[in-house]
Amino acid sequence: xxxxxxxxxxxxxxxxxxxxxxxxxxxxxxxxxxxxxxxxxxxxxxxxxxxxxxxxxxxxxxxxxxxxxxxxxxxxxxxxxxxxxxxxxxxxxxxxxxxxxxxxxxxxxxxxxxxxxxxxxxxxxxxxxxxxx
Amino acid sequence: xxxxxxxxxxxxxxxxxxxxxxxxxxxxxxxxxxxxxxxxxxxxxxxxxxxxxxxxxxxxxxxxxxxxxxxxxxxxxxxxxxxxxxxxxxxxxxxxxxxxxxxxxxxxxxxxxxxxxxxxxxxxxxxxxxxxx
Amino acid sequence: xxxxxxxxxxxxxxxxxxxxxxxxxxxxxxxxxxxxxxxxxxxxxxxxxxxxxxxxxxxxxxxxxxxxxxxxxxxxxxxxxxxxxxxxxxxxxxxxxxxxxxxxxxxxxxxxxxxxxxxxxxxxxxxxxxxxx
Amino acid sequence: xxxxxxxxxxxxxxxxxxxxxxxxxxxxxxxxxxxxxxxxxxxxxxxxxxxxxxxxxxxxxxxxxxxxxxxxxxxxxxxxxxxxxxxxxxxxxxxxxxxxxxxxxxxxxxxxxxxxxxxxxxxxxxxxxxxxx
Amino acid sequence: xxxxxxxxxxxxxxxxxxxxxxxxxxxxxxxxxxxxxxxxxxxxxxxxxxxxxxxxxxxxxxxxxxxxxxxxxxxxxxxxxxxxxxxxxxxxxxxxxxxxxxxxxxxxxxxxxxxxxxxxxxxxxxxxxxxxx
Amino acid sequence: xxxxxxxxxxxxxxxxxxxxxxxxxxxxxxxxxxxxxxxxxxxxxxxxxxxxxxxxxxxxxxxxxxxxxxxxxxxxxxxxxxxxxxxxxxxxxxxxxxxxxxxxxxxxxxxxxxxxxxxxxxxxxxxxxxxxx
Numbered sequence: 001x002x003x004x005x006x007x008x009x010x011x012x013x014x015x016x017x018x019x020x021x022x023x024x025x026x027x028x029x030x031x032x033x034x035x036x037x038x039x040x041x042x043x044x045x046x047x048x049x050x051x052x053x054x055x056x057x058x059x060x061x062x063x064x065x066x067x068x069x070x071x072x073x074x075x076x077x078x079x080x081x082x083x084x085x086x087x088x089x090x091x092x093x094x095x096x097x098x099x100x101x102x103x104x105x106x107x108x109x110x111x112x113x114x115x116x117x118x119x120x121x122x123x124x125x126x127x128x129x130x131x132x133x
Numbered sequence: 134x135x136x137x138x139x140x141x142x143x144x145x146x147x148x149x150x151x152x153x154x155x156x157x158x159x160x161x162x163x164x165x166x167x168x169x170x171x172x173x174x175x176x177x178x179x180x181x182x183x184x185x186x187x188x189x190x191x192x193x194x195x196x197x198x199x200x201x202x203x204x205x206x207x208x209x210x211x212x213x214x215x216x217x218x219x220x221x222x223x224x225x226x227x228x229x230x231x232x233x234x235x236x237x238x239x240x241x242x243x244x245x246x247x248x249x250x251x252x253x254x255x256x257x258x259x260x261x262x263x264x265x266x
Numbered sequence: 267x268x269x270x271x272x273x274x275x276x277x278x279x280x281x282x283x284x285x286x287x288x289x290x291x292x293x294x295x296x297x298x299x300x301x302x303x304x305x306x307x308x309x310x311x312x313x314x315x316x317x318x319x320x321x322x323x324x325x326x327x328x329x330x331x332x333x334x335x336x337x338x339x340x341x342x343x344x345x346x347x348x349x350x351x352x353x354x355x356x357x358x359x360x361x362x363x364x365x366x367x368x369x370x371x372x373x374x375x376x377x378x379x380x381x382x383x384x385x386x387x388x389x390x391x392x393x394x395x396x397x398x399x
Numbered sequence: 400x401x402x403x404x405x406x407x408x409x410x411x412x413x414x415x416x417x418x419x420x421x422x423x424x425x426x427x428x429x430x431x432x433x434x435x436x437x438x439x440x441x442x443x444x445x446x447x448x449x450x451x452x453x454x455x456x457x458x459x460x461x462x463x464x465x466x467x468x469x470x471x472x473x474x475x476x477x478x479x480x481x482x483x484x485x486x487x488x489x490x491x492x493x494x495x496x497x498x499x500x501x502x503x504x505x506x507x508x509x510x511x512x513x514x515x516x517x518x519x520x521x522x523x524x525x526x527x528x529x530x531x532x
Numbered sequence: 533x534x535x536x537x538x539x540x541x542x543x544x545x546x547x548x549x550x551x552x553x554x555x556x557x558x559x560x561x562x563x564x565x566x567x568x569x570x571x572x573x574x575x576x577x578x579x580x581x582x583x584x585x586x587x588x589x590x591x592x593x594x595x596x597x598x599x600x601x602x603x604x605x606x607x608x609x610x611x612x613x614x615x616x617x618x619x620x621x622x623x624x625x626x627x628x629x630x631x632x633x634x635x636x637x638x639x640x641x642x643x644x645x646x647x648x649x650x651x652x653x654x655x656x657x658x659x660x661x662x663x664x665x
Numbered sequence: 666x667x668x669x670x671x672x673x674x675x676x677x678x679x680x681x682x683x684x685x686x687x688x689x690x691x692x693x694x695x696x697x698x699x700x701x702x703x704x705x706x707x708x709x710x711x712x713x714x715x716x717x718x719x720x721x722x723x724x725x726x727x728x729x730x731x732x733x734x735x736x737x738x739x740x741x742x743x744x745x746x747x748x749x750x751x752x753x754x755x756x757x758x759x760x761x762x763x764x765x766x767x768x769x770x771x772x773x774x775x776x777x778x779x780x781x782x783x784x785x786x787x788x789x790x791x792x793x794x795x796x797x798x
Contacts (some may be wrong), residue, residue: 001529002484007522009387013279013295013336020179022186023334029279029295033388043488046419047480052523053421068289070279081180085135089176121275122299122787123140124185130134142786146678146694146735153445155452156733162678162694166787201688203678214446218401222442254674255654255698256406257451263400267795268750273788286578288585309754312685313746318789319687347579351534355575388521389539390584396533408653412545412561412602422600428545428561432654467555469545520541521565552711554718613712617667621708655672656717662666 001112004049005037008059014071014082021081027072032087033119034063036095044107054104061103062094084118088128092116096132134245137182138170141192147204147215160205165220166252167196169228177240187237194236195227217251221261225249229265267378270315271303274325280337280348293338298353299385300329302361310373320370327369328360350384354394358382362398400511403448404436407458413470413481420480426471431486432518433462435494443506453503460502461493483517487527491515495531533644536581537569540591546603546614559604564619565651566595568627576639586636593635594626616650620660624648628664666777669714670702673724679736679747692737697752698784699728701760709772719769726768727759749783753793757781761797 013029036059038050065074071082080086092114099108115129146162169192171183198207204215213219225247232241248262279295302325304316331340337348346352358380365374381395412428435458437449464473470481479485491513498507514528545561568591570582597606603614612618624646631640647661678694701724703715730739736747745751757779764773780794 001527002487003526003528004484005524005526007388009389011290011294011296011387013293018179020181020184024277026334027279027293027336027339028277028334029297030277031295031297031387043482043484046417047482047485048419049484049525051419056522068292068294070293073293083176083180085137085176085182086180088135121277121297122273123189123275125138126182127136127138128134129136140787142788144689144693144695144786146692151445153447153450157676159733160678160692160735160738161676161733162696163676164694164696164786201691201693203692206692216442216446218403218442218448219446221401254676254696255672256455256674258404259448260402260404261400262402267793268753269792269794270750271790271792284578286580286583309748309750312683313748313751314685315750315791317685322788349575349579351536351575351581352579354534389588391537392581393535393537394533395535406654408655410556410560410562410653412559423543425600426545426559426602426605427543427600428563429543430561430563430653467558467560469559472559520543520563521539522541550711552713552716615708615712617669617708617714618712620667655721657670658714659668659670660666661668 001039001041002043002049003037003039004052004055005035006052006055006059007033007035008056008063009033010063010067012066012069012071016081016083018081030120032084034059034091035117035119036091037115038099038111039113039115040111044110048107050104050108050111054108058095058098058103062091062098084120084126085128088116088118088126091118092128092130096130099132134172134174135176135182136170136172137185137188138168139185139188139192140166140168141189141196142166143196143200145199145202145204149214149216151214163253165217167192167224168250168252169224170248171232171244172246172248173244177243181240183237183241183244187241191228191231191236195224195231217253217259218261221249221251221259225261225263229263232265267305267307268309268315269303269305270318270321271301272318272321272325273299273301274322274329275299276329276333278332278335278337282347282349284347296386298350300325300357301383301385302357303381304365304377305379305381306377310376314373316370316374316377320374324361324364324369328357328364350386350392351394354382354384354392358394358396362396365398400438400440401442401448402436402438403451403454404434405451405454405458406432406434407455407462408432409462409466411465411468411470415480415482417480429519431483433458433490434516434518435490436514437498437510438512438514439510443509447506449503449507449510453507457494457497457502461490461497483519483525484527487515487517487525491527491529495529498531533571533573534575534581535569535571536584536587537567538584538587538591539565539567540588540595541565542595542599544598544601544603548613548615550613562652564616566591566623567649567651568623569647570631570643571645571647572643576642580639582636582640582643586640590627590630590635594623594630616652616658617660620648620650620658624660624662628662631664666704666706667708667714668702668704669717669720670700671717671720671724672698672700673721673728674698675728675732677731677734677736681746681748683746695785697749699724699756700782700784701756702780703764703776704778704780705776709775713772715769715773715776719773723760723763723768727756727763749785749791750793753781753783753791757793757795761795764797
């Protein structure tokens with residue numbers, strides 16, 4: 001199995017309004033360093049998994065609506081606990097949709113799976129990995 | 134598959150008394166930077182894999198009896214080659230037991246697997262990954 | 267010149283309400299990985315610059331009132347642009363005061379300078395370095 | 400499943416003569432930081448996956464013919480697009496052959512899989528993971 | 533003293549045609565991860581050393597003519613040993629000129645010094661630090 | 666001012682027999698990732714601060730007598746508290762002596778200063794920087 005992984009980042013504000021989260025119930029924020037890995041069984045004609053430039057571009061476009069935002073104020077996250085894990089899946093869904101729609105080129109449609117990792121501090125990170133149906 | 138990974142560290146002394154290990158047969162030591170990843174198929178009600186604070190706490194408690202110790206002098210390691218690989222499994226067993234016993238909260242019992250990685254230098258690391266029966 | 271540098275981290279929310287900051291005028295947030303370096307010309311009797319445990323403890327106590335907070339809502343930052351650079355100096359002042367007051371032990375009073383570095387993403391960081399009068 | 404991962408590096412020149420690669424069609428180059436992970440289900444008699452010294456030695460020998468070379472000028476890569484992904488597989492094949500031939504010791508023959516990761520910048524990396532038949 | 537440091541990267545090809553460089557006399561290449569730190573004694577009205585976005589932009593424009601190039605073929609480097617150290621100074625000169633010309637805004641003219649660091653592998657890096665006259 | 670910095674590493678055992686060190690009074694150990702930076706005002710004829718290969722070689726020879734050793738058992742450290750800070754200075758002295766004796770080539774004698782940094786965990790490091798008289 002081959003893979004290619006690219007990195008971008010966002011800075012967001014949010015709160016986690018459930019007693020479960022203790023002090024993180026406050027409005028606070030995070031820098032998320034975001035790694036997205038694309039997997040495929042065999043390489044394309046050009047010996048790549050996916051065009052790295054296109055991958056970085058898709059990732060950048062995916063993150064743009066979140067960057068420098070207060071997630072609590074975004075309609076798509078109304079009533080949602082926007083944990084790091086949730087955001088991994090949110091970004092996975094957007095990148096997967098972009099791949100299926102051809103944003104990574106025709107070859108992007110042959111990907112087998114995608115993994116999204118969000119580093120929230122030097123000590124903690126979350127990930128979501130799923131197949132590209 | 135979702136995952137959350139947290140980090141802690143220990144500084145230990147030990148020797149590896151088997152000719153296989155060459156100079157590492159001497160009493161020497163290591164800093165192990167320890168990453169523990171918890172995996173689950175679906176998120177909990179609070180949109181998490183596991184409470185990161187609880188995960189860091191369980192990891193800290195697991196490492197405490199090893200930190201600043203000479204492993205050669207600990208009864209539980211008598212006659213054991215305490216390689217980095219062995220310690221990965223040792224820490225895995227302790228964290229898995231903690232998860233099963235509820236130390237990560239009720240949700241910790243729904244974890245599917247755990248991976249423990251020990252970085253011993255900037256050039257070498259070992260890991261153990263296993264299912265949580 | 268000897269130095270010892272220790273690391274901790276905070277997650278905060280804030281806005282930067284000046285047109286200079288473009289999209290960062292929004293309420294957003296950041297993870298700051300914080301490194302504090304202590305310098306002295308000669309080592310103490312125990313061959314250290316400062317007790318690393320005490321240094322980590324002072325850093326942790328300094329960061330606690332900021333962690334998981336919305337800086338815009340804290341009285342001490344009313345009307346202040348809480349940039350990364352500003353926060354470096356704010357943390358420097360608190361750590362320097364702690365050193366002068368003996369929180370790092372008697373030896374902490376012999377320090378010559380302190381440097382505080384805040385990493386805000388993988389691509390950007392700020393620092394403040396000053397003498398300990 | 401146990402694993403051990405070791406690191407080495409090469410600096411190479413090459414071009415990617417296909418319009419797909421845009422500016423990378425030029426003769427340029429890269430530093431590849433190379434991680435090779437070895438996996439096995441159970442540890443050897445000495446409680447290891449593989450001798451780390453031997454693993455570093457095999458990796459170093461594998462990389463030597465590539466280091467400080469212009470890949471375009473090497474006969475084995477004539478007409479080949481030497482992408483990061485391709486080089487992952489090339490190094491995988493060489494390390495796998497070394498393992499099968501006993502270069503990692505008799506125990507090296509019991510490995511189940513190998514993963515080769517090449518970091519090309521701080522933002523991008525590729526990997527190949529395969530079974531050791 | 534305050535500072536802000538930003539990061540970008542290039543992939544280049546070159547040779548070092550002097551027996552001093554042994555195997556690096558060959559056409560080969562490197563990824564340089566480039567950190568540029570800007571220093572000033574007091575913060576601007578907006579509590580910054582320099583606008584991070586402008587700093588990243590200046591760095592990107594400075595690196596663009598080098599990225600994906602064979603340095604041996606560039607007229608400005610004819611007959612020059614393009615070592616990592618030399619490139620640090622080359623980039624320093626370009627960034628310093630941009631700062632003096634106002635590319636970092638009026639505030640950029642008040643900078644006291646600049647430091648350019650090039651990481652060539654995980655084990656080696658070079659830097660040049662100089663005053664901004 | 667130009668600099669070049671190279672990296673190597675050691676794994677050692679030791680104890681710190683003074684009540685000041687709390688649990689670190691036990692025989693334990695550490696991995697030290699060691700960075701040595703060499704500084705000079707102007708580059709040599711070959712546009713370098715120092716030959717990186719020679720620098721790595723000098724560092725490796727300096728560390729060899731310490732690697733995989735119990736520092737408590739080495740005669741040169743009898744009665745010494747072998748703290749991270751102390752070891753920085755110990756390595757500084759050895760590298761400086763090597764530079765003065767020509768081990769870095771004739772150009773090594775023109776160095777102005779050297780800095781030795783020892784990373785003991787992901788959260789703590791010490792350094793010593795001094796002039797090369």
